[in-house]
Amino acid sequence: MLRFEATQLVLKHAGNRPIVSNLGPTTDELWHAGHRDRNFYTYGNMGLCSSIALGMAVSTGEQVISLDGDGSLLMNLGTIAxxxxxxxxxxxxxxxxxxxWGQTGHQASxxxxxxxxxxxxxxxxxEHTETVRDLESLEGALLQALEQEGPWFIVAKIxxxxxxxxxxxxxxxxxxxxRNSFKE
Ligand SMILES: Cc1ncc(C[n+]2csc(CCOP(=O)(O)OP(=O)(O)O)c2C)c(N)n1
Ligand SMILES: [Mg+2]
Known part of the structure; x- marks a missing residue:
């Protein structure tokens, strides 16, 4: 499964929900797949994407989607805890x-x-976790996550x-x- 196609799939189902994206290619591909005010692009930092999304989730009533990266999340496993x-x-x-760690030379993580x-x-x-390896399974897991209370943790091999x-x-x-998108 290509990350860009997977990103397009997430956007297709996300509606107006906030999406926080990991630095580098994840952010670039989200921007190209569909720039919108509710995309919160992170830049430069590793390991904070899901922490930022967690902060948003506990401070709004909205469903928040974090698009994290394996290498970055490994730098801050505490966020999972x-x-x-x-x-x-x-x-x-x-x-x-x-x-x-793709962006810095494809070193195996x-x-x-x-x-x-x-x-x-x-x-x-x-409790709600999945590992998915193709677009169909990702779509299935995502639709479930959008309908059933979480937290959800989906590992998508891309x-x-x-x-x-x-x-x-x-x-x-x-x-x-x-911020302005929450005032509308
Ligand atoms: C604290 C910190 N250390 C190192 C870097 C350099 N760096 C930028 S992207 C990256 C790899 C990120 O890996 P992953 O989150 O798996 O994303 P991928 O590039 O694979 O899409 C690294 C090491 C950084 N930006 N910040
Ligand atoms: Mg990676």
Whole structure:
């Protein structure tokens, strides 16, 4: 499954829900798949995408979708434990797991060497988890997650087909647009 196609699929079903995206290609592909005010693009940081989404989930009544990355999440596994402790019903974490730190040279990450992020989530009391390897299964898991209370943790094994042009995002504008979208 290509991450770009998977991203398009998520957008197709997301409606107006906030989506937080991991740095680099995940953010670029979300921008190309469909720039919208409720996309919260992260930039430069690793390991904070799902933490930011968790903060949004506990402070709004809306369902929040996090598009995280395996390498980044491995840098802050504690966020999974915090999600398990807080049990936000309205948080859906999707991890684009290409089993590598893609952007910095495709170095194999721990998920290529036995770390199973779905099992990590389960051990942190997150009951609704899936690992999906194709678009059909991703769509099934996502539709379930949108209907049933979470937290949800979906590991999507993905591939990349080269990188798209870097998205023209400005962190300040992302924050401005995103905050304003809650006032409408
Ligand atoms: C704290 C920190 N360390 C290192 C980097 C450099 N860096 C940028 S992207 C990246 C890899 C991210 O891996 P992953 O989250 O799996 O996303 P992928 O590139 O595979 O899509 C690294 C190491 C960074 N931005 N921040
Ligand atoms: Mg990766």
């Amino acid at each position: 915090t999600i398990g402790r807080e049990q936000p019903k309205n948080l859906i974490v999707i991890v684009w797991d290409n089993e590598q 721990h998920t290529a060497h036995g770390t199973d992020l779905e099992q990590v989530a389960r051990s942190c009391s997150i 591939e990349e087909a080269g990188y798209m042009p870097v998205s023209p995002i400005e962190p300040e504008m992302t924050l401005y647009r995103f």
